[in-house]
Amino acid sequence: MSLNDLLHYLRLGGVTLALLLGASVVALGVAIERLIALWGVSERSRNLGEIVQKHLLRGDVAAARTAAERSDAVAADIFLAGFDRWERSRSTGGNGIESAVERERAQVGLKLRRNLWLLATIGSTTPFVGLFGTVAGIMRSFKDLGVDVEAGGTGGSAAVMTGISEALVATAVGILVAVQAMVFYNYFQARLSRVLVELRLLGDEFVETLKERAAGGPLPEATPSRESATPPAPRPDPQPAS
Numbered sequence: 001m002s003l004n005d006l007l008h009y010l011r012l013g014g015v016t017l018a019l020l021l022g023a024s025v026v027a028l029g030v031a032i033e034r035l036i037a038l039w040g041v042s043e044r045s046r047n048l049g050e051i052v053q054k055h056l057l058r059g060d061v062a063a064a065r066t067a068a069e070r071s072d073a074v075a076a077d078i079f080l081a082g083f084d085r086w087e088r089s090r091s092t093g094g095n096g097i098e099s100a101v102e103r104e105r106a107q108v109g110l111k112l113r114r115n116l117w118l119l120a121t122i123g124s125t126t127p128f129v130g131l132f133g134t135v136a137g138i139m140r141s142f143k144d145l146g147v148d149v150e151a152g153g154t155g156g157s158a159a160v161m162t163g164i165s166e167a168l169v170a171t172a173v174g175i176l177v178a179v180q181a182m183v184f185y186n187y188f189q190a191r192l193s194r195v196l197v198e199l200r201l202l203g204d205e206f207v208e209t210l211k212e213r214a215a216g217g218p219l220p221e222a223t224p225s226r227e228s229a230t231p232p233a234p235r236p237d238p239q240p241a242s
Contacts, residue, residue: 016129016130016132016133016136016170017133017169017170017173019129020126020129020130020133020170020173020174020177021173021177023122023126023129023177023181024176024177024180024181026118026122027118027119027122027123027177027180027181027184028180030115030116030118030119030184031119031184031188033115034114034115034116034188037112037114038112038188038191038192038195041073041074041112041195042194042195042198044071044072044073044074044075045073045074045075045195045198045199045202046198046202047073048067048068048071048073048075048076048079049075049202049205049206051064051067052064052067052068052079052206053205053206053209055067056206056209056210057209061083061086061210064079064083065079065080065083068080068083074108074111074112074199075108075199075202075203077104077107077108078101078104078105078108078199078202078203078206079206080104081100081101081103081104082097082100082101082104082203082206082207082210083210084100085097085100085101086210097207097210097211098207101203101206101207102203105196105199105200105203108199109192109196109199112192112195112196113192116185116188116189116192119181119182119184119185119188120181120185122177122178122181123178123179123181123182123185124178126174126175126177126178126181127171127174127175127178128174129170129174130170130171130172130173130174130175130177131170131171131174132170133167133170133171133174134167134168134170134171135167136167137164137167137168137170138164138167140167141164141167
């Protein structure tokens with residue numbers, strides 16, 4: 001298909017084809033924005049989870065909180081919500097930490113799913129928009145046929161077939177845009193499902209460790225120093241008096 005043919009179909013498509021092309025651009029923009037937003041989410045969250053767990057197992061809650069505050073990982077908000085609740089409920093053994101972490105995890109999930117509804121909407125509506133354009137084009141072709149007959153023309157089918165073939169372009173474009181949007185949508189749905197499972201696992205492990213600290217659980221035993229680990233030298237036996 002040459003450039004002139006493409007411009008010809010665009011001109012015939014009118015508003016319908018313009019809407020479909022606009023929807024395609026929006027779907028592509030949402031996909032690029034979500035790719036950038038989700039880039040490295042799992043890796044950064046796992047790294048932060050390892051750092052926080054290491055500090056908590058050492059009993060250094062302040063260092064664990066500082067690491068979460070300095071991180072840009074999405075899991076940082078989950079950990080900070082748990083720390084805030086832990087500080088308010090230390091005397092009660094950490095009650096409510098699970099609910100606080102779960103609420104924040106739900107908020108993070110909503111942020112990660114932002115704008116995905118646009119992909120689902122485009123994927124489900126553009127085929128019907130294209131079909132509407134095709135129906136409108138067919139109606140226009142038959143109208144032109146009737147005008148030609150009234151004007152004394154032969155009313156041949158060649159003009160009608162040409163108009164119908166041009167009208168079907170809208171349906172083809174609508175299907176292509178829908179396929180594009182649904183491929184993006186399904187990809188992000190699968191990726192987000194995995195990310196949310198990882199965040200849930202990190203949150204559960206974090207809550208368990210933090211509740212042990214709130215309940216005053218035993219801290220890891222300190223590693224003995226080299227001096228204390230070295231046994232004292234044996235004292236010499238006293239010599240019997242002669």
